[in-house]
Amino acid sequence: MSQPTCVIYDRLSRLFAEEAPDHRIAACKAYAEQRGWKVVHVATDTNVSGASKLEDRPGMREVLSWLPRVDFVVAAKLDRYARSVLEFQRLLDAAKSTKTTIITADGVVSPENASIIINVLAAFAEYERDMIKSRITDSKKHFRSRGNHLGGLAPYGYAVSGPINNKRWVIDESAASVLRDCADKLINHGGSLTGLARELNERGVLPPADHARQRDGRKLRNQRWHSTTLRDVLYTPALRGWQVQAVPGEKRGALTNQPVLDAEGKPVSGGPEILSAETWSAVRAIIDGKSKGRGSERTGKALLLHVALCSECNGPMYRQRRAVNGKDYSTYVCRNGVGKRGIHKPNVIIARHLEELVTADYLKRFGSFALMRWAEPDGSAVLQLSEVTGQIERLAGNLAQLDPNGTAARVVIGQLTSLEKRQAELAAEADHAEGRWVSTDNTIATEWEQRDEEGRRGLLADLGARLVIRPATPGAPKRFDPERATLTYSGPSWWQDLNPAEAALVDIAREEELSDQFAV
Template sequence: MPTVVIYDRLSRLYAEEAPDHRIAACKAYAAARGWEVVHIAMDTNVSGASKLEDRPGMREVLAWLPRADYVLAAKLDRYARSVLEFQRLLDAAKATKATIVTADGVVSPENSSLIANVLAAFAEYERDMITARITASKEHFRQRGNHLGGIAPYGYAVSGPVNNKRWVIDEPAAAILRECADKLINHGGSLTAMARDLNERGVLPPAEHARQRDGRKLRGQVWHSTTLRDVLYTPAVRGWLIQATPGTRRSALTNQPVLDAEGNPVSAGPAILDAETWSAVRAIVDGKSVGRGAPRGGKSLLLHLAVCSECNGPMYRQRRTVNGKDYSTYVCRAGVGKHGAHRPNVITARYLEEMVTADYLKRFGSFALMRWQEADGSAVLQLAEVTTQLDNLAGNLANLPAGGRAAQRVTAQITALEARVTELEAEAEHAVGRWVDAGGTVADAWAQRETDGRRSLLGDLGARVVVRPATPGAVRRFDPQRADVTYAGPAWMRDADPFAVRLAEIELEELLGDA
């Protein structure tokens, strides 16, 4: 029975459209043809102009190509709106002897090669027209100060007809902003203390406030100092429409006002904070953020691996250097200060990291390192490219004098490409990800990596460090008995077949016993 992979893509431009009916149409088409559906792949909020390898669902399709006779989508534009990307898909299908078809009957097994490229050109033209129209429309409404979609900034709500939406002040939220600005400027308030106070009073943070206002289900989010900082710092509190600064990620700290033709900020609604108050708030926030953007020393080795025995919460590395000596510690935030939920839990970072490192390398340093290789379909795309190169070289070789130097060079290239084809065909046989030998040992990788890479190795071996608070009255020195280090075992063993896992566990126990 012929096999088929069904693919569907949902564009950002039509996010309200559901894919269910298209998948059902594809299943009905496959059933009528007597094809067996072996896999269904979907991409949501993905542009048809994006590269094949940049789409998670399309990577699944490419990985399944060597095992499928057909790839089926509801319409041609579900595959791509770019002639180049659609041609790459056709080449990949040709290399694996699969056929691209559509459930609407426009591209069928009988006419696939003839009609596909012509229709793909029209799909690309349509996509360009839609993109140009939407870009022009957004620019028009932006210059008018209209709300362009999404949730309004905290302190505002959206009001007005579809083509003239504006911001209006949301008084409960605006009152919180004015209150916090006053505390920050006139009463020496801190962002952390104010965020804690808002949580204790039951004031909802921005996203939760918008959900409650719109009658949607709450998610239990709370205020953080960074959340409060952002809503006070953003130019939106002046009533200005904002956009990301070119070359930076969208952020309250980097956003800038949209400017009109005269270079003035475009107003989308009334101001919540006046110019003097907002400038004072930003000056205070900037003053408390000395060093923002400065290079960091790297994340801690045991971040997300060290936990507190009292609350099972994460231990964070608190950096401290005195006269060039490192006195950094791992601290459980839940046990800090008068608001702490349990007794303080602090331990010297350097000694804890050294203890975990020595234990880890002793146990696992000699293990062969494995790495996870995702079946992303890249081998199929490469196979199509290499096959095309082989065909071209074979045609050139036929026109060269036999035995000449040029013919010898082309023959050598063909031999190398044929070997590469064999490798790619073997790689294309895997439709799912798997663990492969990375070469070398765990100890080798540890020596070559920086802090982030070493933490990743600890995570792959399932490391967990449980730290207990110091005994009251004990001598203030590092006590290794306060930390329990356990390992779930290598991830490549944990994800294997249960029977194989048990065998690996027995082998691991024997190895650790010998060590």
């Protein structure tokens, strides 16, 4: 009769990564020797959870490959195999198909009692794992409700301070000042995420991850700011000092996270606010308004792009950049009048002179005006309303499963009453919140001097600038003719007391009117 064979398996969990597996393997070898079994292979998994799938463990994959060729698999204890009944049952099924027996060296599971005791003990392993998971979940819920930091990096603009089990966010002033400056430039000075990210890189300002590494004395990775990085750190509700969490069913991210709410539906504070409600709301409105999907039209850097229009087709005039011997010979050109496929006669005009004409006229008319900006109402009421409504729906679903006369049902009904009251308050707040025009404390001329071409183009758009260019008269001298340009303004939106959405409708109507005129 041939000697029985066995494979030894050991798993080391992440929780006890400092513990060496040698003594457990030695115990398995001693057990096999006592039984007269030949050890043909030793397989180990290090830093692997007992709840992970069998096929996700390198060592366990080795065990599975040996099953058809051995009589037994030996581990020091049952929990070394798995802490999930489902995964352990899969291992048993695989072993049963090859007539292999699963054994533990501590004697709890032996060849004599394996078929009876294994499933019972596996259930206890699953129960232990569920208890650990429950304790961790309850602990996180408790600390989150107190506004404590739960681990990992704090949001950009904050650092973590305080004793263990009572850590909170404190403002990291060097990072917070970057956020405040970027918010101000976005709201009041026509800045863009791309331009601000470029400026931060040029100034040598470290992006969030490297900033945290420098603060903690760790090695930098030489990362850079990107427009999406800046968007995320300005968009998150954490800037209001609120704890945040992922929306159920959504991937965790700055654009989808929502504030953590207490039992009354109010945001849980994790630290002091960096941006006020009005400023944060205005930043989010600007970011939402400027977001574009794939394939959508994107603006360039020319001052008069989408301001200068061709009189022949009402299409945009594009700036063609050209320099000769250091001199600027750039032009604005309508593409519909270029080449053999052009649908009308050429329409080209010198860019430098045209931009100087528009700049002088614009500043003469509006330079002394106070620049206004549209302040959106605090959007936090809408965010909180959405989360409170979700909580009500979840509790209502749970209530249907409870005994209507039981203690649990009374507790849930009390929570629902509080949440419904808060829901009504938030709905009223969201319905009655109104935007308004507020002064930036700067004149239009001052802003014009401070902005780049992209920002100046925004100022032109704010006042409804429209520049219609006519083709040159055949045989006319090849020099700049200001009579070819007709510049009009629909006027500042705040004159008409329009909010941005209404102003956009006015712009559309004006474009349609111009289109009808050109068609004639």
